Amino acid sequence: MRRRYNMASSSNSPCAACKFLRRKCQPECVFAPYFPPDQPQKFANVHKVFGASNVTKLLNELQPSQREDAVNSLAYEADMRLRDPVYGCVGVISFLQHRLRQLQMDLSCAKSELSKYQNLGITGHAGLIAAAAAAATATTTHNQHPNMGINLIGGGGGGGGGGGREHHFHHHQFFPREHQQQMIRSFDAGNNYDTGLLAMNVSASIGQLSQFQQPRAAAGDDRRTIDPS
């Protein structure tokens, strides 16, 4: 009897999802391409946080070309939520916001220091300064291409600031490297990557999210209080 080829696993071995759910892994299994049998924890985490049926529904609403990125981002979110059951990914976002604010202040200080030099009227070496600036930018762009990994923050940013959540990030990369370029291209597509616009987009996305903060029971929110026992 000929066995049908299963994309992510040998014809005999069920995907991690079907193994976890203890069911037969069908050839058309929606999970199989994204949850290979050698990564059982990936599905276990996703199942624990989102549930198999929610993930199925989410994937079915997407194009096949989008599903791998969706699964990987769900896996990352699930992992972060299990590591930090209170803040999850939002903790990461807060840390990055804080880091960005620090860097923007550093940038503003650097610009003001530069302008002091520029005002000194040192002339005759404009070409040298331009060449040095170009060389500095070329080096950094080469070494710091976006790698999608959270470990970039510890490495590229000098590991400073941010408070106690840094320990989550040093060794954690939430997307396999072979998918980074794909994600970057797909993320770039249709996005205006001007920094100012990006800042506005991010702020717009986060800014309106203050609506998620629910007044607490102590502030007289709801009709009941929870028995703390």
Add this chain to the structure above:
Amino acid sequence: MSNSSRCAACKSLRRKCPQDCVLAPYFPSNNPQRFSWVHKIFGASNIAKMLQQLPVELRGEAADCMAMEAYLRVENPVYGSVGIIYQYQQQIIEVQNEIIKINGEIAVYNALLQHQQLQQHQDSFFSTDNDFNL
């Protein structure tokens, strides 16, 4: 239990809302959308389980964060909150690069200043009326 006193979760799930409903303090009836996001992405029983595992004083914060994550996933079904993380990482890289570039320019100015100062020092040295007769 009358309809008006059910929380958004129990209303959405069409069930009675018990006195000790774990979701009620965080999903009040006046904000049904907040629960609908969370229900769509995490599912009611997962949310309840996750909140129940936390001490009471942390549940509010956790519910807010889960609501935010759910909203971000509804808005961006492919990347969710990870898309925001990526955007911030990109911005951080750009600002870091700009700082490095400016520091490079400052370093060059410093070098030029030092060179100029050295030049001035040498000029003043050779302009004094030294007697070099041998």
